Every structure is written in C-alpha cells, then in structure tokens.
Amino acid sequence: MPAKRPPVPLSRERIIDAALHIADSQGLRRLTMRRLGDALQVEAMAIYHHLPRGKEALMDALAEHVTAVHVEQGPTWQDTARAWCRAGRELLREHPGVLALALTKPPKGGTALAIREQTEQLADAGLDGAPDAVRALRAFVFGSVAVEVQQSGWADPEVDEWTRRDERADVDFERGLDALLRGLQS
Numbered sequence: 001m002p003a004k005r006p007p008v009p010l011s012r013e014r015i016i017d018a019a020l021h022i023a024d025s026q027g028l029r030r031l032t033m034r035r036l037g038d039a040l041q042v043e044a045m046a047i048y049h050h051l052p053r054g055k056e057a058l059m060d061a062l063a064e065h066v067t068a069v070h071v072e073q074g075p076t077w078q079d080t081a082r083a084w085c086r087a088g089r090e091l092l093r094e095h096p097g098v099l100a101l102a103l104t105k106p107p108k109g110g111t112a113l114a115i116r117e118q119t120e121q122l123a124d125a126g127l128d129g130a131p132d133a134v135r136a137l138r139a140f141v142f143g144s145v146a147v148e149v150q151q152s153g154w155a156d157p158e159v160d161e162w163t164r165r166d167e168r169a170d171v172d173f174e175r176g177l178d179a180l181l182r183g184l185q186s
C-alpha cells in the first residue's frame with residue numbers, strides 16, 4: 001500500500017490560487033467559501049484563519065492580485081508607462097473571472113502601493129501631472145481588457161472555448177497606448 005502523502009499546508013497564496021481558478025473557470029458568482037474549501041480539501045472555516053474577514057477579504061485579495069503591478073523604471077517615462085500597461089493588461093487577461101473586482105474594488109494594500117510607485121516613477125522620469133497620467137493609463141488598460149474579454153466570449157455560457165489571444169486586440173491596444181502616451185506628452 002502506497003504511503004499517504006501529508007496534506008499541503010493551507011496558505012493565503014494557495015487560497016488565492018484556488019479562488020482564481022474557480023473564478024476564471026466558473027465565474028465569480030460560483031466562488032463560494034464552501035466551493036473554495038472543497039477545492040482546497042479543507043473545511044471552509046479553515047480559510048478564515050488566513051482571511052479573517054472572510055469572503056470580503058478574499059475579494060479584496062483577488063482584486064489586489066490582478067492590479068498590483070510593479071515594473072522596473074525604464075529609460076524614459078514612456079518606456080515605464082508602456083511596460084506597466086502591458087504587464088497590467090497581461091495580468092488582467094490571465095484572470096478574466098476577477099475583472100469585475102479589478103474594475104470595482106477601490107485600490108488598497110499592494111494596489112495602492114503599486115499606484116504610488118507608478119506615479120513616482122513617471123514623475124522621477126520627468127512627466128508633469130504623473131498622478132493624472134496614472135489614472136488615465138489605468139482607465140485605458142482596464143477598459144481595453146474589459147472590451148477584449150467581452151468580445152472573447154469568455155462570459156457567454158453558449159461559447160465552448162473563448163479566445164484568449166486576439167491579434168487584432170493586440171494591435172488595437174498598442175495603437176491606443178501610443179495615442180494616449182502622445183496625448184500625455186502635451
């Protein structure tokens with residue numbers, strides 16, 4: 001008889017990963033503490049040891065996971081802004097199930113720190129009005145991904161397989177980003 005493997009310890013990271021999997025594969029409405037506990041092979045109450053505020057803390061953690069983007073400072077503010085927008089877009093596209101949280105949850109914790117870091121990077125690189133620029137860039141990224149996910153068929157129960165990669169969306173994103181960066185220069 002094979003030896004029984006010890007259970008994998010429960011951690012905040014494991015909880016978030018499992019919650020992301022449920023939200024991305026079944027939708028945010030299907031993410032319950034009971035379903036999450038089943039996926040983790042623990043009682044739902046065990047999750048509260050890592051997220052004491054329960055589902056609200058879980059929703060905050062999921063939103064933070066997909067919006068707390070950090071990039072290295074580039075040679076110019078445009079390079080830094082471009083890197084941040086691309087990284088933010090990729091992270092949101094990886095987890096369409098929590099896009100609604102990213103769009104509606106106010107920035108807290110790691111997301112608030114990331115926004116402050118982005119603002120400082122752009123200001124240090126010489127961009128006047130860096131806070132306004134970060135707001136505009138975030139709005140562009142979130143809006144682009146929302147349209148892309150909507151057009152992909154991800155949320156349509158009639159669609160068997162949704163399109164994760166759309167070359168036209170990539171071209172549209174880059175064109176829009178170029179235009180926005182030009183506008184922020186003036």
